[in-house]
Amino acid sequence: MTSCFILALSAVLLPLLVLFGLKFGIIGNLLAPLEDDPRYRQIRPVGSGSFSSDWFDQMAARDDVAFIVPRTRSISATMRLRLPDSETGRIISVELIPSAAGDPVLGDLDPPSGFSSVLLSQDAADKLAFAEGAGAEGILSRTYKSQQETVLLPLTVTGVAPAGAFERDGMFVSHELLVAVEDFLDGRAVPPLGWDGSPTQDDSRKFSGFRLYARDPGDVAGLRRGLMARGIDVRTRQADIELVQSLDRNLSIVFWIIAGIAAVGYGISFGSSVWANIERKQRDFSVLRLTGFRTRGIVSFPILQALMTGVLGWAIAAVIYFFVQAGLNTLLAESVGGGEAVCRLLPAHFMIAMLLTLSTASAAAALGGIRLAKLEPSLALREG
Template sequence: MRLVLGLSLRDLARDWVHLLCNAAVLAGILVPLLVLFGVRNGVYEALLGQLTRNPAVLQIDTRGNTRFSAADAEELRAWPEVAFVTPKTRSLFDYVNLRPAGGRAVRDAVAVPSGSGDPMLAPLRELGAEDVALSAMLAQQLGVGVGERVELITQATDRPRQLLLPRRVAAVLPEDRLSGRSVLAGLATLDLIEAFYDEYALPEHGITQGRPLAQRVPDYAGLRVYAADLGSLAPLQNRIETRFGVDTEAQTARVMQVLGLGRNLALALALTAAVAGIGLAAALVFGFWAEVARKRRMLANLALLGLRPGQIGLIPLIQALATALVGLGLSFGLFAVAAQVAEHLFDSGLTQEGGLVRLSLAQGAAIAAAVVVFVTASALAAARSALRIDPAVVLRESA
């Protein structure tokens, strides 16, 4: 085997022009495909990263006021497409006033229900009973930050006193998560506010007039649901609407557009690679076969010197493998240069983190392995031709 390997490589080094020609053919096909694949990765992963970094993209909200029970929420939690769900109180009572503890500046805000595992709170797991999370706009207007205290105030014309709930700011959420003037609070806090408006007595908060709170049966007017992943968003939205007969709103169109772009880019790249692969296979097959035809006399002499037919057939395969390795080295070198040029020519906000052209080490290794197998397979016709060489016939023809 060592003898065959040495003979094959020395012969290839002697015909270095043919080696470079075959390597150039390989690089001419592979480099554009690598650049296209890298750009597809860069653009698509950047768009996908924008979506996955923002948990609000996975949110589904029911529209209008529809009756839901705690059992409905529990049913949803059992669905595999659901990552988080919490009931919502009636939208009529979603509005509260907030002010810094001991301050005078008052801002109205929309109260949003939360619960354990709420993706909006990440990295926090949940809000404490006395905690709230504020949107960036609301926190700025109130002049408060994390750890400071605020007061939630609600009042109704038919109640003798207003409801005042002191709370601690556990988090300030960015605008893309919680927009406008919004406050995220536990469902128990929103239930308490709704009970106040429904004229129940709340003696713990100094409101003694009204119906006993023990008689109240919680009743919810909506659901706030998060899908487990981007692919589950559309099916989950459709399933909720079908199961409960309600309208919902979500960023499904945006998500489907990005996922569809990824599929289309992958399909276009696959078609391009298939067409290019057919052309490359034809070039390599005929190229390797022509090399064997050109070297028939040399191979016949090697057979007369004692090399077996199997060893003769290995020569074009070894040379094809060496050509693949040289072509891969040239291709990845040119790809690195092309990627740097593309980074300087195109300036996109999508590529600030990972670059416009991305190719991971695992992807590069997989491509290299596929090319080695592809090129070696292309040399099988040449190897078969070498196996059929009859030294007597070749030498007689030469004479």
């Protein structure tokens, strides 16, 4: 009788575990690139604006912002670059990309720092035939007081950014260097580098753009709304994110409807059998009470039995699940590719499954227990 209910429970639980495992695996595979690829978290401004240092401080302090650095006008964020030791002697023009510690596109690489430490984009490194340890030289020209001026800036290339970090010729530079370049091209002095010009701006400097990354793909929509509301037009890959999110939501709804139906069905069948069982054993329970068993002890009996049924049924379902999971993943591995598991569950999912199972089973049994507690002992005794 009890073993039947353990098996029945496993039979209900197993397809639910597999279904949830598939949902979790498939959505996980769709979400993985969104989580891993920083481009999905990027929020790019359209056109140029005017952002103060205060604004950047405020943005950086937000929980949903992972990374933000100011950008200068794109016209003053370029530099010509060559590798003095290279055989080609080729000079290319690179866009300057401000970076700092925690830049999502640089991964584990050390960020650029100071006025000389920089990283190259993959394209730039290829064109310059950059080899590890080679020095570089930046060339900046301006017309200042009707005079053509050119300065050379010795640079140390500490690394090459991963492919995809920046798809054109680019150089990752520190905030100081970016600002210094803008100052120089605008005809202002940069004392630390010995560049002459008109006096430097004070703190009221405005930046025309930013590089902004949300902490999580899910934060993009909120950040975007906030920026748009303040009149800052931005581009995101929100649509891609929302597609996966809505798929996840819809699949979850479908799953919980199925799980709900299964739980109600099993709850009713289990509950009614507990009930019938108690009805049948009324006399025995009455005898126990007559012998001096306390009500609490008698009521806890069907509940303990239900909990035992729940744990065993869950354990059997979990064990079989592992075989099903392994089978499904082997079977579907070819069509999915990338060696990603199509069906998988976290330990937490098993725990949740167990808790839900136990609460359903004990709720059903508790009803029986209440029935039992209300039973008039003497009536049952006389029927026999």
